Amino acid sequence: EIVLTQSPATLSLSPGERATLSCRASQSPTSYLAWYQQKPGQTPRLLIYETSKRATGIPARFSGSGSGTEFTLTISSLEPEDFAIYYCQQRTNWVLAFGGGTRVEIK
Amino acid sequence: QLQLRESGPRLVKPSETLSLTCTVSGGSMTNYTDYWGWIRQPPGKGLEWIGTMYYSGTPYYNPSLKSRATLSVDTSKNQFSLKLKSVTAADTAIYYCARYIWGSYRDNWFDPWGQGTLVAVSS
Numbered sequence: 001e002i003v004l005t006q007s008p009a010t011l012s013l014s015p016g017e018r019a020t021l022s023c024r025a026s027q028s029p030t031s032y033l034a035w036y037q038q039k040p041g042q043t044p045r046l047l048i049y050e051t052s053k054r055a056t057g058i059p060a061r062f063s064g065s066g067s068g069t070e071f072t073l074t075i076s077s078l079e080p081e082d083f084a085i086y087y088c089q090q091r092t093n094w095v096l097a098f099g100g101g102t103r104v105e106i107k
Numbered sequence: 108q109l110q111l112r113e114s115g116p117r118l119v120k121p122s123e124t125l126s127l128t129c130t131v132s133g134g135s136m137t138n139y140t141d142y143w144g145w146i147r148q149p150p151g152k153g154l155e156w157i158g159t160m161y162y163s164g165t166p167y168y169n170p171s172l173k174s175r176a177t178l179s180v181d182t183s184k185n186q187f188s189l190k191l192k193s194v195t196a197a198d199t200a201i202y203y204c205a206r207y208i209w210g211s212y213r214d215n216w217f218d219p220w221g222q223g224t225l226v227a228v229s230s
Contacts, residue, residue: 044217096207
């Protein structure tokens with residue numbers, strides 16, 4: 001069973017700063033990686049799919065990268081609306097898993 | 108555009124069965140790339156995958172819930188459902204339904220999601 005470990009658990013940054021979020025898989029997944037953003041009281045929203053492709057309407061400041069068991073979500077310059085929780089998600093064979101989430105909070 | 112909406116009881120007693128339905132509108136449930144899934148989120152915690160299924164295939168379940176969860180699809184009503192038996196307080200969560208994209212071997216993402224429904228397990 002795949003386990004996705006996200007780090008750090010909390011990232012305290014100021015608007016305009018660069019955010020780098022990590023997602024590490026316990027084994028090589030069979031699928032691409034997806035990232036989701038969840039704001040307080042809201043439904044998760046697809047941010048990145050196929051490891052590096054932005055979903056419809058997602059600004060270019062969001063980018064995804066990685067391969068094997070190490071993946072990264074980068075927000076190049078934080079906007080006020082980017083402070084939220086971010087989850088990674090993958091599939092290995094027939095089992096899906098989410099990471100525990102990284103909270104990006106205002107410093 | 109595709110929209111999903113969960114419905115079902117908001118309160119379930121311990122040891123009973125939680126039953127939720129997701130109604131899909133604005134599109135077909137039988138596209139070859141589209142699977143249908145359930146995800147839950149206990150209050151203040153992270154996301155947990157429950158299960159996913161193709162409209163005409165075998166469901167796939169989270170191993171930790173497999174013995175208690177049952178997914179089904181009814182394309183005539185454009186709905187899919189979740190049943191979770193023998194619930195306890197630990198099953199209290201927001202339950203989301205979502206479309207899962209799995210058109211090719213490496214495809215893997217949920218989009219869109221339903222708004223979610225909070226189900227409490229309490230006597």
